[in-house]
Amino acid sequence: MILSGLDQDGSAALKAFNEGGGITIVQKLDTAIHPQMPQAAIETVTVNYVLEPRAVAGRLEQIAKQLRQPGKGEPGGLKPRQFE
Numbered sequence: 001m002i003l004s005g006l007d008q009d010g011s012a013a014l015k016a017f018n019e020g021g022g023i024t025i026v027q028k029l030d031t032a033i034h035p036q037m038p039q040a041a042i043e044t045v046t047v048n049y050v051l052e053p054r055a056v057a058g059r060l061e062q063i064a065k066q067l068r069q070p071g072k073g074e075p076g077g078l079k080p081r082q083f084e
Contacts, residue, residue, distance in 0.1 A: 001025040001056070010037050015045045023063060025049045025056060 001024070018024045024047045029035040031052045041047060049059055 011040045011044045014041050014047075018045050018047075023048050025051060025059065028052050 014024055014026075024041075024045060026041045026045075026047045026049070027035075027038045028050050029038055029042075032038050038050075042050065051059060
């Protein structure tokens with residue numbers, strides 16, 4: 001998960017996490033005090049979700065529920081860059 005921040009230092013780690021099958025979440029740019037880090041992540045990584053901070057907890061709860069359901073394939077039918 002990448003939230004508001006300066007520089008691009010989170011993008012490499014997020015990319016590695018994504019390539020390993022992890023679910024990636026980035027803060028919606030217009031809600032970030034410092035949008036540089038979320039912007040860099042969106043530009044360099046296939047992001048699953050771009051969310052407002054207040055929506056992250058609910059999305060994590062949905063993902064956790066979907067992961068507990070066997071035979072559902074991809075967790076929650078994730079698609080790259082699902083904006084909300």
